[in-house]
Amino acid sequence: MCSSIVAFLLLLSRFDRRVLGELDQDFSKCRDFFYKKTPPKVLNAAGHQPICQRFENQYRFASFYHRQHRTPLYSAYIISSSDGKRPNSSWMYEPQLTFSHAGPEMEPFDTPADQNVIESQAVLQDYKNSNYTKGHLNPSMHQKTREDRVATFTLTNIVPQRAGSNSGPWNSLEKQVLRKFKAFCEGPMYVITGAMPYANGTRWIRNRVSIPEYMWSAYCCPSYKAKLPRDVRPLFPTYAAVGRNDCDSGEEIVPVNPKARLSLRGYDVRKMPLETLESILAQRLAMSISLFDGQCQ
Template sequence: MAYLLCLFSIIFASELSFCACDVGDFTPCLQFFYRSWPSKGLSGTPVCQRYNNQYRFASLYSRPRRSPWFSAYVYGVPLGKRPAASWKYEPQLAYPEANGNMALFPPGPLDPTVVESQAVEPDYINSSYTRGHLNPCLHHQLHEDRISTFTLTNVVPQKSGSNDGPWETLEQSVNKTLAAYCVGKAYIVTGVMPYKQKEHWIKNKRVAVPEYLWSAYCCPQFNNSLPQHLRSAFPTYAAIGRNDRNSTEEIVPINKSAKKQFLGYDVRQMTLETLEMYLKQRFNTVVSVFYEKCMESK
């Protein structure tokens, strides 16, 4: 299916009702974007991720790659232990008339239409890649919000050296920073950058592997008594992480003193402007992550 450029208007709504547009339209879940303004510049299928009849976050899904370009969510200070993984899929990617709730994979043979429409659990088994959350359960408070992140429409193939190493460190660092100093809502968008020359795929050529992961947050209201080392981290901050230890060091340099299992999976933290510069170079189009770069109106 050809990509369609997603252009969305700014829509404000005090109450959101469920509709048959959970796939293909961000309108029901604009609350997960700063100023109700979905990130611009990337093409794909909008998915309003709904679990137990409530919208939890939003993803821009790539059907040809069978993985998301990005997921967008509102940060919440986590409570309790990490929930057990219960992997789900998005029925409406296979059947437009289906219930809008994400669903658990059923036991037994998989529906061929579902398999064709999106990634399924066998894609990741023995693939040498982990299921890397773009929207991590660590960044949510409510138990059901955390459970909802375990859907394959929210994950990409990620090397364990990244997922269990520098990228996890980044997620923990963002968690501590926002929990301590963000006094209003914090909006996060986390996405991927494909390989520049040729797509890479996991074992069965169904799910595309990103060369880099990226993430940015927007916290327009924050504690004015920031420590010196965090003053550049508000209202926005961003990062790019390596998902291939053999990539060049043009975007993210390698820490040669890193532990062996994490060597080559470094994360470089940067300004939002620098991130958008690299996204423009990689996608050959202007990518705007937040409305007016997360600058509050005077």
């Protein structure tokens, strides 16, 4: 009898790992969203959970989610030109962060949210009256189909972002990257966008959701036009940027433009080579990080 129970428990543990599905350790179900199917090399990333973001039975992008901070370190996706407007979509959550036996599809929040969901990840109530907007890492404007755009409205793709950044300089950067893709890329453009925590200790919304001091993004376009304008050549095959999410932060990473409009001042974006971004991330995150295999060469 005891041997039968042990055998059953071993079988059950293997079954639980199998049905965990998209919550694996190496993005095995959604590696197409990374250059050469290779996720960033991130050392000492304890507490982070790879998520293959799935909506309507199709993988849409990938996120590297920190369970304790209830925010992603980054989201990775392939950019495309939108064929429609920003959807008026319901916000969704990741059931598999709540229950190991849950289905792999993101789902709309219940009202009120289930307590198990609240304990496992960020929920809409966290952002209510917080003075922070829900900042997309994979923005809907970078996705072609309506389904792809709707899929970006999951809180596992969101970080607390100041309105001055979200609708200001960071929004301008997202539009610029899209224009570069359409004008100069002759193949897929791989994008990884993430959040950078404060250096002097984590800051929180409601002691639950960590607030980034900076936003960052990098792209890899391995196939681009042979004859690039002289001023565009340094921007390929890779380029990167860091944006301020705190107008009172120091200027050692992103200087403040004194000529910027008062409402946008302090939310500046600094553009830089990929290597510079990786160096900044390595220092701030205290871990080695390589975003694109072989530097997208």
